[in-house]
Amino acid sequence: MTTPAHPSAAALPAYDRTRLTPGIVHIGLGNFHRAHQAVYLDDLFALGEGHDWAIIGAGVRPADAAMRDALKAQDCLSTVIELDPTGRRARRIGAMIDFLPVERGNGALIAAMARPEIRIVSLTVTEGGYFMDAAGRLDTGAPDIQADAARPDVPETAFGAILAALKRRRAAGVPPFTVMSCDNLPGNGHVTQQVVVGLARLSDPDFADWVEAHVAFPNGMVDRITPATGARERAMAAAFGLDDPVPVTCEPFRQWVLEDHFPAGRPALEKVGVVFTEHVHAYETMKIRILNGGHAIIAYPGGLMDVDLVHEAMEQPLISAFLDKVEREEIIPIVPPVPDTDLHDYYAVIRERFANPEVADTVRRLCLDGSNRQPKFIVPSIRDNRAAGRLPLGLILESALWCRYCAATSDAGTPIAPNDPNWGELTVRAQQAKDDPALWLAMSEVYGDLGSDPEVVVAFAQALRALWAKGARAVLTDYLAG
Numbered sequence: 001m002t003t004p005a006h007p008s009a010a011a012l013p014a015y016d017r018t019r020l021t022p023g024i025v026h027i028g029l030g031n032f033h034r035a036h037q038a039v040y041l042d043d044l045f046a047l048g049e050g051h052d053w054a055i056i057g058a059g060v061r062p063a064d065a066a067m068r069d070a071l072k073a074q075d076c077l078s079t080v081i082e083l084d085p086t087g088r089r090a091r092r093i094g095a096m097i098d099f100l101p102v103e104r105g106n107g108a109l110i111a112a113m114a115r116p117e118i119r120i121v122s123l124t125v126t127e128g129g130y131f132m133d134a135a136g137r138l139d140t141g142a143p144d145i146q147a148d149a150a151r152p153d154v155p156e157t158a159f160g161a162i163l164a165a166l167k168r169r170r171a172a173g174v175p176p177f178t179v180m181s182c183d184n185l186p187g188n189g190h191v192t193q194q195v196v197v198g199l200a201r202l203s204d205p206d207f208a209d210w211v212e213a214h215v216a217f218p219n220g221m222v223d224r225i226t227p228a229t230g231a232r233e234r235a236m237a238a239a240f241g242l243d244d245p246v247p248v249t250c251e252p253f254r255q256w257v258l259e260d261h262f263p264a265g266r267p268a269l270e271k272v273g274v275v276f277t278e279h280v281h282a283y284e285t286m287k288i289r290i291l292n293g294g295h296a297i298i299a300y301p302g303g304l305m306d307v308d309l310v311h312e313a314m315e316q317p318l319i320s321a322f323l324d325k326v327e328r329e330e331i332i333p334i335v336p337p338v339p340d341t342d343l344h345d346y347y348a349v350i351r352e353r354f355a356n357p358e359v360a361d362t363v364r365r366l367c368l369d370g371s372n373r374q375p376k377f378i379v380p381s382i383r384d385n386r387a388a389g390r391l392p393l394g395l396i397l398e399s400a401l402w403c404r405y406c407a408a409t410s411d412a413g414t415p416i417a418p419n420d421p422n423w424g425e426l427t428v429r430a431q432q433a434k435d436d437p438a439l440w441l442a443m444s445e446v447y448g449d450l451g452s453d454p455e456v457v458v459a460f461a462q463a464l465r466a467l468w469a470k471g472a473r474a475v476l477t478d479y480l481a482g
Contacts, residue, residue: 010079010240013094014046020097023053023267025113025177027060027158028124029067031226034078034093035250037122037182041095043272050267052117057099058109060125060158065102070246072099079237079247083358090240105154106161113165113177119264121165122180123192125158128372128421130185130195138198149202159196166211178216178262186288186376187281189219189259218259221284223291225251225353227361251359253349257283282338289335290327290343291350292377297323297394298354299366300401304411304472310361314354318476323351325480326394334384364419370402371422375446378402382450391455393463397479400463401472403440406430411471434468437461 024041026033037055044050057076059068071078078093100108113121133139140146148160155161166176179196181188193212200208227233227249237247256269260276270276277283295310301322302313313319332343353359378398385392406423407430408416420426433440437460441451450456466475 010090010092010242012092013042013077015048015051015094017094017097019051020045020054020094021052022056022097022115022117023265024055024120024122025058025100025109025118026055026096026122026124027058027109027161028126028129029057029059029064029071029096029099030124030126031229031248031250032222032224033122033124033182035080035226035248036222036224036254036256037124038078038093038095039080039254040256040269040272040274041267042091042093044267044269045095047271049271053120053267055096056112056118057096058112059100059102060106060109060156060161062102067246068099068102070244071096074244079240079242079244081233081236081240081247081249082252083249083356083360084252085356085358088236088358090237090242092242104156106156106164107154109161110155110164110168113162114168114172114174116169116174118177120178120180120262120266121162122182123158124182127183127185127376128369129158130183130191131157131159132191132195136191136194138195140198140202145199145202148199152203157199159192159199162196163200163207163211166215167207170207170210175264176211176215178218178264178266180218180220180258180262182220182222184222184288184292186284187219189217189261193217216261216263218261219280219284220259221255221257221280221287223255223287224253225359225361227359228365232360249359251353251356253353255287277339279339282336283341286335286338286341286343286346288377289331289381290347292373293331293381294323294327294347294350294354295366296370296373296378296402297326297398299363300370300398300405301472301476302363303367303405303416304401304467306410306412306414307363309357310363310366311355311357311359313363314351318473318480321480322394322476323354326392326398330385330390330392330394331381334381334388367405368419369421370406371420371426371443371446374399374402375448379447379450382456383448386450386453386456391459393459394479396456396459397463397475399440400437400460400467403430403433403437403464404467404472407434411473433464437464440464 076096082089131139131142148155181192197212237244257275298313307313382395406426408427
């Protein structure tokens, strides 16, 4: 790693920020947005283009107020540090020009989104922030959804605020903005549309029909590994001469693939590397199966073997070989073709990204929220293999590793702290599954009907019992030996 010798090593925006005007309201100013969408816009502005597409930041949770305070104190500039193994690079991202007050009822947010110059409202509210039930529909029983349905004029959710702003625009004769999800969800545009329209239908069915007919929700695939910020990251910023309490670190790699469905207009992001295509689903499936699925494959054995960091897991020969075998034999063969992309080359890049020691991503982060991620990243690959007449023993072993992890102790007996919104329920079930493995597969919200597939049930039971009897190292050794 090379350490900068003076503050000028942190590059400032290469454009006059006073000439920027807003075109986007973004809800959810976490690390990923500031290392991804904001960076692409910063690059575009540096070309002298799109200066009417600056970002107004927003949040709907009380915790977002702390981020607002930090960013407003530094003129809404974000520090982004790329963690390249050959040397870190820092830059100050200036694409955001304001951050709205975070308040009950979201009055400032609704007013901003109702402004005619706002043509895109984008979102990073996390995978679990879309109020979807196990069947992939809006969870109408969620307390926040019920509250917004009862009081749509003073909403508490991002989706309720979007509806309130759209209603205001319609009344004023202003065309609707495009709603663009930047979250890591399969069909994120379709999901967002279901949530927004479904919420509207609870209080105003006619308005819901209008939203469904007139508001665009493009699908997109996003990708960049962005660790959480802590003391290490703040020290990195200080090494560049920056006193920033909320710097962002990220890997050098980034990717953004979008449907070109923006009736109100959009910035020319294709000039800075964004791919616009009708085949977003193909890119998305590739990424979710190979990258996100790969994360799960290394995470749970790493957690059971008390490995802390992702690159350290990749240095473990058993984990690395397990990843290779499952990816090459059970995942890549069932991923549909992607335009202009060799899947094996893509996987080679993924391996390099996982092994980057500068990122220092944690195994615990990859293990987080398995009850939400497994049905998206792992179970579809099991299902596709079964449809092709194959029994994917490696993917089934991965699922058994997740179950064993949820029992809340590593193989060495180290306690595993809660790491899932449903941790308590999962831990009880995982401990019961030690004696009756079928109980784990009975979670239909995760596995669907796989729990009634006799071959899957037998293979899962064998894997889970072996993990309890011998531990992850021995089980991986046996699996790799065939």
